[in-house]
Amino acid sequence: MTDEEKAQQAARTRSKLMEGLARAERALFTRPAPKSPRAQMKFLRTREKGSTKSLAERLGVSRKTVQRYLSGASTKPNKRLKEALVQETESEWQPQVRARARQRAASSGGMVISCRAYFGFGPEGTSDAGRVRDISVAVSASHAAAILAAQEDGATQNDLHDAVAEAIADTYFRQSGGGRAGLEVKFADVEWLNITF
Known part of the structure:
Protein backbone atom coordinates (compact mmCIF):
# COMPACT_ATOMS: atom_id res chain seq x y z
CA MET A 1 0.00 0.00 0.00
CA PHE A 29 -31.73 16.49 19.94
CA THR A 30 -35.09 17.11 21.58
CA ARG A 31 -36.22 19.26 18.64
CA PRO A 32 -35.36 18.77 14.97
CA ALA A 33 -32.68 21.07 13.60
CA PRO A 34 -33.67 23.50 10.80
CA LYS A 35 -33.70 21.71 7.44
CA SER A 36 -34.20 24.34 4.73
CA PRO A 37 -31.30 26.58 3.69
CA ARG A 38 -33.35 29.67 4.58
CA ALA A 39 -34.17 28.38 8.07
CA GLN A 40 -30.54 27.37 8.59
CA MET A 41 -29.37 30.85 7.50
CA LYS A 42 -31.85 32.51 9.87
CA PHE A 43 -30.76 30.32 12.77
CA LEU A 44 -27.05 30.88 12.10
CA ARG A 45 -27.61 34.64 11.76
CA THR A 46 -29.04 34.66 15.29
CA ARG A 47 -25.90 32.85 16.49
CA GLU A 48 -23.83 35.58 14.82
CA LYS A 49 -25.85 38.25 16.67
CA GLY A 50 -27.65 39.32 13.48
CA SER A 51 -24.51 40.02 11.45
CA THR A 52 -24.78 38.86 7.84
CA LYS A 53 -21.15 39.83 7.33
CA SER A 54 -19.79 37.47 9.99
CA LEU A 55 -22.17 34.73 8.84
CA ALA A 56 -20.88 35.11 5.27
CA GLU A 57 -17.29 34.81 6.53
CA ARG A 58 -18.19 31.76 8.60
CA LEU A 59 -19.77 30.02 5.61
CA GLY A 60 -17.14 31.17 3.12
CA VAL A 61 -19.60 32.97 0.85
CA SER A 62 -20.38 36.59 0.00
CA ARG A 63 -22.66 38.74 2.11
CA LYS A 64 -24.97 39.09 -0.88
CA THR A 65 -25.36 35.28 -1.03
CA VAL A 66 -26.42 35.22 2.62
CA GLN A 67 -28.94 38.00 1.99
CA ARG A 68 -30.41 36.16 -1.02
CA TYR A 69 -31.06 33.05 1.08
CA LEU A 70 -32.49 35.07 3.97
CA SER A 71 -34.91 36.86 1.63
CA GLY A 72 -35.93 33.62 -0.08
CA ALA A 73 -34.57 34.68 -3.48
CA SER A 74 -32.19 31.70 -3.48
CA THR A 75 -33.30 28.28 -2.29
CA LYS A 76 -30.87 25.67 -3.68
CA PRO A 77 -27.31 25.97 -2.37
CA ASN A 78 -24.38 24.37 -4.14
CA LYS A 79 -22.92 21.23 -2.54
CA ARG A 80 -20.19 23.05 -0.59
CA LEU A 81 -22.58 25.63 0.87
CA LYS A 82 -25.18 22.97 1.67
CA GLU A 83 -22.59 20.94 3.62
CA ALA A 84 -21.38 24.07 5.43
CA LEU A 85 -24.95 25.01 6.40
CA VAL A 86 -25.68 21.53 7.78
CA GLN A 87 -22.37 21.31 9.64
CA GLU A 88 -22.58 24.78 11.16
CA THR A 89 -26.25 24.39 12.10
CA GLU A 90 -25.65 21.06 13.82
CA SER A 91 -22.61 22.40 15.64
CA GLU A 92 -24.72 25.23 17.12
CA TRP A 93 -28.05 23.40 17.59
CA GLN A 94 -29.05 22.67 21.19
CA PRO A 95 -25.60 23.11 22.74
CA GLN A 96 -26.85 22.49 26.28
CA VAL A 97 -28.40 19.14 25.31
CA ARG A 98 -25.16 18.04 23.61
Missing part, protein backbone atom coordinates in the same frame (compact mmCIF):
# COMPACT_ATOMS: atom_id res chain seq x y z
CA THR A 2 1.45 3.38 -1.01
CA ASP A 3 1.66 6.36 1.32
CA GLU A 4 -1.11 8.09 -0.61
CA GLU A 5 -3.42 5.07 -0.24
CA LYS A 6 -2.65 4.92 3.49
CA ALA A 7 -3.47 8.63 3.83
CA GLN A 8 -6.75 8.16 1.96
CA GLN A 9 -7.67 5.19 4.13
CA ALA A 10 -6.87 7.19 7.29
CA ALA A 11 -9.00 10.09 6.03
CA ARG A 12 -11.94 7.74 5.35
CA THR A 13 -11.60 6.23 8.83
CA ARG A 14 -11.50 9.68 10.47
CA SER A 15 -14.53 10.71 8.42
CA LYS A 16 -16.45 7.63 9.61
CA LEU A 17 -15.47 8.34 13.22
CA MET A 18 -16.59 11.97 12.96
CA GLU A 19 -19.84 10.95 11.24
CA GLY A 20 -20.49 8.41 14.01
CA LEU A 21 -20.02 11.07 16.70
CA ALA A 22 -22.24 13.53 14.77
CA ARG A 23 -25.01 10.91 14.42
CA ALA A 24 -24.80 10.18 18.15
CA GLU A 25 -25.27 13.87 18.92
CA ARG A 26 -28.16 14.27 16.44
CA ALA A 27 -29.97 11.40 18.16
CA LEU A 28 -29.97 13.45 21.37
CA ALA A 99 -23.01 19.33 26.46
CA ARG A 100 -25.02 17.44 29.10
CA ALA A 101 -24.91 14.19 27.10
CA ARG A 102 -21.16 14.54 26.50
CA GLN A 103 -20.58 15.28 30.19
CA ARG A 104 -22.63 12.25 31.20
CA ALA A 105 -20.77 10.01 28.74
CA ALA A 106 -17.38 11.29 29.92
CA SER A 107 -18.13 11.14 33.64
CA SER A 108 -20.34 8.12 34.26
CA GLY A 109 -22.28 6.73 31.32
CA GLY A 110 -19.64 5.92 28.74
CA MET A 111 -20.71 5.20 25.17
CA VAL A 112 -21.50 2.25 22.94
CA ILE A 113 -19.38 1.80 19.80
CA SER A 114 -20.64 -0.55 17.11
CA CYS A 115 -18.56 -1.14 14.00
CA ARG A 116 -17.48 -3.47 11.24
CA ALA A 117 -13.74 -3.26 10.74
CA TYR A 118 -10.54 -5.26 10.47
CA PHE A 119 -9.14 -6.32 13.83
CA GLY A 120 -5.90 -8.23 14.11
CA PHE A 121 -3.61 -9.22 16.95
CA GLY A 122 -2.51 -12.82 16.63
CA PRO A 123 -0.34 -14.88 14.31
CA GLU A 124 -1.84 -16.08 11.03
CA GLY A 125 -3.47 -19.49 11.17
CA THR A 126 -4.73 -19.11 14.75
CA SER A 127 -8.21 -18.24 15.96
CA ASP A 128 -6.85 -14.84 16.90
CA ALA A 129 -5.68 -14.06 13.34
CA GLY A 130 -6.75 -10.73 11.93
CA ARG A 131 -10.09 -10.56 10.18
CA VAL A 132 -13.10 -8.33 9.64
CA ARG A 133 -15.37 -8.42 12.67
CA ASP A 134 -18.70 -6.92 13.69
CA ILE A 135 -18.25 -5.57 17.20
CA SER A 136 -20.56 -3.73 19.55
CA VAL A 137 -19.03 -2.73 22.86
CA ALA A 138 -19.89 -0.41 25.76
CA VAL A 139 -16.72 1.55 26.52
CA SER A 140 -15.95 3.11 29.88
CA ALA A 141 -16.45 6.73 30.78
CA SER A 142 -12.68 7.30 30.77
CA HIS A 143 -12.39 6.06 27.18
CA ALA A 144 -15.46 8.11 26.20
CA ALA A 145 -13.85 11.19 27.75
CA ALA A 146 -10.64 10.59 25.77
CA ILE A 147 -12.56 10.22 22.48
CA LEU A 148 -14.72 13.31 23.08
CA ALA A 149 -11.71 15.38 24.19
CA ALA A 150 -9.81 14.35 21.05
CA GLN A 151 -12.76 15.37 18.88
CA GLU A 152 -13.21 18.73 20.61
CA ASP A 153 -9.50 19.50 20.40
CA GLY A 154 -9.53 18.94 16.62
CA ALA A 155 -7.47 15.79 16.89
CA THR A 156 -5.50 14.54 13.95
CA GLN A 157 -6.67 11.45 12.10
CA ASN A 158 -4.22 9.30 14.01
CA ASP A 159 -5.12 10.67 17.45
CA LEU A 160 -8.86 10.14 17.02
CA HIS A 161 -8.34 6.74 15.40
CA ASP A 162 -5.99 5.71 18.23
CA ALA A 163 -8.47 6.82 20.92
CA VAL A 164 -11.30 4.75 19.40
CA ALA A 165 -9.01 1.79 18.71
CA GLU A 166 -7.71 1.83 22.29
CA ALA A 167 -11.26 1.99 23.71
CA ILE A 168 -12.41 -0.99 21.62
CA ALA A 169 -9.22 -2.98 22.21
CA ASP A 170 -9.20 -2.41 25.96
CA THR A 171 -12.87 -3.20 26.46
CA TYR A 172 -13.44 -6.01 23.96
CA PHE A 173 -10.12 -7.78 23.51
CA ARG A 174 -8.24 -7.04 26.72
CA GLN A 175 -11.33 -7.06 28.95
CA SER A 176 -9.99 -4.05 30.85
CA GLY A 177 -6.66 -5.68 31.62
CA GLY A 178 -7.82 -9.18 32.52
CA GLY A 179 -5.44 -11.81 31.14
CA ARG A 180 -4.49 -10.07 27.89
CA ALA A 181 -3.25 -6.77 29.28
CA GLY A 182 -0.32 -6.32 26.86
CA LEU A 183 -2.20 -7.35 23.72
CA GLU A 184 -1.55 -5.11 20.69
CA VAL A 185 -4.66 -4.74 18.53
CA LYS A 186 -4.74 -3.49 14.94
CA PHE A 187 -7.92 -1.56 14.00
CA ALA A 188 -8.27 -0.68 10.30
CA ASP A 189 -10.51 -0.69 7.21
CA VAL A 190 -13.62 0.60 8.98
CA GLU A 191 -16.68 -0.26 6.88
CA TRP A 192 -19.21 1.39 9.20
CA LEU A 193 -19.23 2.81 12.70
CA ASN A 194 -22.04 3.93 15.02
CA ILE A 195 -21.73 5.59 18.39
CA THR A 196 -24.44 6.14 21.00
CA PHE A 197 -24.18 7.97 24.30
Whole structure:
Protein backbone atom coordinates (compact mmCIF):
# COMPACT_ATOMS: atom_id res chain seq x y z
CA MET A 1 0.00 0.00 0.00
CA THR A 2 1.45 3.38 -1.01
CA ASP A 3 1.66 6.36 1.32
CA GLU A 4 -1.11 8.09 -0.61
CA GLU A 5 -3.42 5.07 -0.24
CA LYS A 6 -2.65 4.92 3.49
CA ALA A 7 -3.47 8.63 3.83
CA GLN A 8 -6.75 8.16 1.96
CA GLN A 9 -7.67 5.19 4.13
CA ALA A 10 -6.87 7.19 7.29
CA ALA A 11 -9.00 10.09 6.03
CA ARG A 12 -11.94 7.74 5.35
CA THR A 13 -11.60 6.23 8.83
CA ARG A 14 -11.50 9.68 10.47
CA SER A 15 -14.53 10.71 8.42
CA LYS A 16 -16.45 7.63 9.61
CA LEU A 17 -15.47 8.34 13.22
CA MET A 18 -16.59 11.97 12.96
CA GLU A 19 -19.84 10.95 11.24
CA GLY A 20 -20.49 8.41 14.01
CA LEU A 21 -20.02 11.07 16.70
CA ALA A 22 -22.24 13.53 14.77
CA ARG A 23 -25.01 10.91 14.42
CA ALA A 24 -24.80 10.18 18.15
CA GLU A 25 -25.27 13.87 18.92
CA ARG A 26 -28.16 14.27 16.44
CA ALA A 27 -29.97 11.40 18.16
CA LEU A 28 -29.97 13.45 21.37
CA PHE A 29 -31.73 16.49 19.94
CA THR A 30 -35.09 17.11 21.58
CA ARG A 31 -36.22 19.26 18.64
CA PRO A 32 -35.36 18.77 14.97
CA ALA A 33 -32.68 21.07 13.60
CA PRO A 34 -33.67 23.50 10.80
CA LYS A 35 -33.70 21.71 7.44
CA SER A 36 -34.20 24.34 4.73
CA PRO A 37 -31.30 26.58 3.69
CA ARG A 38 -33.35 29.67 4.58
CA ALA A 39 -34.17 28.38 8.07
CA GLN A 40 -30.54 27.37 8.59
CA MET A 41 -29.37 30.85 7.50
CA LYS A 42 -31.85 32.51 9.87
CA PHE A 43 -30.76 30.32 12.77
CA LEU A 44 -27.05 30.88 12.10
CA ARG A 45 -27.61 34.64 11.76
CA THR A 46 -29.04 34.66 15.29
CA ARG A 47 -25.90 32.85 16.49
CA GLU A 48 -23.83 35.58 14.82
CA LYS A 49 -25.85 38.25 16.67
CA GLY A 50 -27.65 39.32 13.48
CA SER A 51 -24.51 40.02 11.45
CA THR A 52 -24.78 38.86 7.84
CA LYS A 53 -21.15 39.83 7.33
CA SER A 54 -19.79 37.47 9.99
CA LEU A 55 -22.17 34.73 8.84
CA ALA A 56 -20.88 35.11 5.27
CA GLU A 57 -17.29 34.81 6.53
CA ARG A 58 -18.19 31.76 8.60
CA LEU A 59 -19.77 30.02 5.61
CA GLY A 60 -17.14 31.17 3.12
CA VAL A 61 -19.60 32.97 0.85
CA SER A 62 -20.38 36.59 0.00
CA ARG A 63 -22.66 38.74 2.11
CA LYS A 64 -24.97 39.09 -0.88
CA THR A 65 -25.36 35.28 -1.03
CA VAL A 66 -26.42 35.22 2.62
CA GLN A 67 -28.94 38.00 1.99
CA ARG A 68 -30.41 36.16 -1.02
CA TYR A 69 -31.06 33.05 1.08
CA LEU A 70 -32.49 35.07 3.97
CA SER A 71 -34.91 36.86 1.63
CA GLY A 72 -35.93 33.62 -0.08
CA ALA A 73 -34.57 34.68 -3.48
CA SER A 74 -32.19 31.70 -3.48
CA THR A 75 -33.30 28.28 -2.29
CA LYS A 76 -30.87 25.67 -3.68
CA PRO A 77 -27.31 25.97 -2.37
CA ASN A 78 -24.38 24.37 -4.14
CA LYS A 79 -22.92 21.23 -2.54
CA ARG A 80 -20.19 23.05 -0.59
CA LEU A 81 -22.58 25.63 0.87
CA LYS A 82 -25.18 22.97 1.67
CA GLU A 83 -22.59 20.94 3.62
CA ALA A 84 -21.38 24.07 5.43
CA LEU A 85 -24.95 25.01 6.40
CA VAL A 86 -25.68 21.53 7.78
CA GLN A 87 -22.37 21.31 9.64
CA GLU A 88 -22.58 24.78 11.16
CA THR A 89 -26.25 24.39 12.10
CA GLU A 90 -25.65 21.06 13.82
CA SER A 91 -22.61 22.40 15.64
CA GLU A 92 -24.72 25.23 17.12
CA TRP A 93 -28.05 23.40 17.59
CA GLN A 94 -29.05 22.67 21.19
CA PRO A 95 -25.60 23.11 22.74
CA GLN A 96 -26.85 22.49 26.28
CA VAL A 97 -28.40 19.14 25.31
CA ARG A 98 -25.16 18.04 23.61
CA ALA A 99 -23.01 19.33 26.46
CA ARG A 100 -25.02 17.44 29.10
CA ALA A 101 -24.91 14.19 27.10
CA ARG A 102 -21.16 14.54 26.50
CA GLN A 103 -20.58 15.28 30.19
CA ARG A 104 -22.63 12.25 31.20
CA ALA A 105 -20.77 10.01 28.74
CA ALA A 106 -17.38 11.29 29.92
CA SER A 107 -18.13 11.14 33.64
CA SER A 108 -20.34 8.12 34.26
CA GLY A 109 -22.28 6.73 31.32
CA GLY A 110 -19.64 5.92 28.74
CA MET A 111 -20.71 5.20 25.17
CA VAL A 112 -21.50 2.25 22.94
CA ILE A 113 -19.38 1.80 19.80
CA SER A 114 -20.64 -0.55 17.11
CA CYS A 115 -18.56 -1.14 14.00
CA ARG A 116 -17.48 -3.47 11.24
CA ALA A 117 -13.74 -3.26 10.74
CA TYR A 118 -10.54 -5.26 10.47
CA PHE A 119 -9.14 -6.32 13.83
CA GLY A 120 -5.90 -8.23 14.11
CA PHE A 121 -3.61 -9.22 16.95
CA GLY A 122 -2.51 -12.82 16.63
CA PRO A 123 -0.34 -14.88 14.31
CA GLU A 124 -1.84 -16.08 11.03
CA GLY A 125 -3.47 -19.49 11.17
CA THR A 126 -4.73 -19.11 14.75
CA SER A 127 -8.21 -18.24 15.96
CA ASP A 128 -6.85 -14.84 16.90
CA ALA A 129 -5.68 -14.06 13.34
CA GLY A 130 -6.75 -10.73 11.93
CA ARG A 131 -10.09 -10.56 10.18
CA VAL A 132 -13.10 -8.33 9.64
CA ARG A 133 -15.37 -8.42 12.67
CA ASP A 134 -18.70 -6.92 13.69
CA ILE A 135 -18.25 -5.57 17.20
CA SER A 136 -20.56 -3.73 19.55
CA VAL A 137 -19.03 -2.73 22.86
CA ALA A 138 -19.89 -0.41 25.76
CA VAL A 139 -16.72 1.55 26.52
CA SER A 140 -15.95 3.11 29.88
CA ALA A 141 -16.45 6.73 30.78
CA SER A 142 -12.68 7.30 30.77
CA HIS A 143 -12.39 6.06 27.18
CA ALA A 144 -15.46 8.11 26.20
CA ALA A 145 -13.85 11.19 27.75
CA ALA A 146 -10.64 10.59 25.77
CA ILE A 147 -12.56 10.22 22.48
CA LEU A 148 -14.72 13.31 23.08
CA ALA A 149 -11.71 15.38 24.19
CA ALA A 150 -9.81 14.35 21.05
CA GLN A 151 -12.76 15.37 18.88
CA GLU A 152 -13.21 18.73 20.61
CA ASP A 153 -9.50 19.50 20.40
CA GLY A 154 -9.53 18.94 16.62
CA ALA A 155 -7.47 15.79 16.89
CA THR A 156 -5.50 14.54 13.95
CA GLN A 157 -6.67 11.45 12.10
CA ASN A 158 -4.22 9.30 14.01
CA ASP A 159 -5.12 10.67 17.45
CA LEU A 160 -8.86 10.14 17.02
CA HIS A 161 -8.34 6.74 15.40
CA ASP A 162 -5.99 5.71 18.23
CA ALA A 163 -8.47 6.82 20.92
CA VAL A 164 -11.30 4.75 19.40
CA ALA A 165 -9.01 1.79 18.71
CA GLU A 166 -7.71 1.83 22.29
CA ALA A 167 -11.26 1.99 23.71
CA ILE A 168 -12.41 -0.99 21.62
CA ALA A 169 -9.22 -2.98 22.21
CA ASP A 170 -9.20 -2.41 25.96
CA THR A 171 -12.87 -3.20 26.46
CA TYR A 172 -13.44 -6.01 23.96
CA PHE A 173 -10.12 -7.78 23.51
CA ARG A 174 -8.24 -7.04 26.72
CA GLN A 175 -11.33 -7.06 28.95
CA SER A 176 -9.99 -4.05 30.85
CA GLY A 177 -6.66 -5.68 31.62
CA GLY A 178 -7.82 -9.18 32.52
CA GLY A 179 -5.44 -11.81 31.14
CA ARG A 180 -4.49 -10.07 27.89
CA ALA A 181 -3.25 -6.77 29.28
CA GLY A 182 -0.32 -6.32 26.86
CA LEU A 183 -2.20 -7.35 23.72
CA GLU A 184 -1.55 -5.11 20.69
CA VAL A 185 -4.66 -4.74 18.53
CA LYS A 186 -4.74 -3.49 14.94
CA PHE A 187 -7.92 -1.56 14.00
CA ALA A 188 -8.27 -0.68 10.30
CA ASP A 189 -10.51 -0.69 7.21
CA VAL A 190 -13.62 0.60 8.98
CA GLU A 191 -16.68 -0.26 6.88
CA TRP A 192 -19.21 1.39 9.20
CA LEU A 193 -19.23 2.81 12.70
CA ASN A 194 -22.04 3.93 15.02
CA ILE A 195 -21.73 5.59 18.39
CA THR A 196 -24.44 6.14 21.00
CA PHE A 197 -24.18 7.97 24.30
